[in-house]
Amino acid sequence: MIGRNGLNLLRETDVMNAMNLSRRHFLMATAVASAAPALAHAAAADPYAASPFRKLSDGDWRARLPPASFEVLRHEDTEPPGSSPLLGEHRKGTFHCLGCGLAIFKSDWKFESGTGWPSFYTYIPGALLKKTDLKIGVPRTEYHCAQCLGHHGHVFDDGPKPTGKRYCNNGVALKFIPA
């Protein structure tokens, strides 16, 4: 009886140990599984999360930017069509975010869209973040500078080859640097 009870007891203990062990492993595996994608996602989706530009207040931006650029970049305004001097900019170079200096478009990707806004068919990978804008009742894809989160424009599917995309950008949100 004792031996049998002892054996049973041992078995129960083993089972309990095994259960605790597997429960620990399960909890650890769950913790790793839930933390890893979140971290990977945060790092991949937002490499500029710690940027000092993200810490600027609305007042800071107002003091740093020309009024029209401030309204577009920080309050999602749209410049009047045909108003941007960058429409006629045909030199080789790079278009940067006026807010933070991040390079966004190369001159090779600029095309004449006839819309009155500087237009590009693609952008430097990682330079833009996109979100759906419902302001006019029809869903449009709005894009922001990936670093300072300043609003730049909207992207449409009626662009030229090779992408078929049209990045319709406010000129006041950009700064051109010749090559």
Ligand SMILES: [Zn+2]
């Ligand atoms: Zn920026």
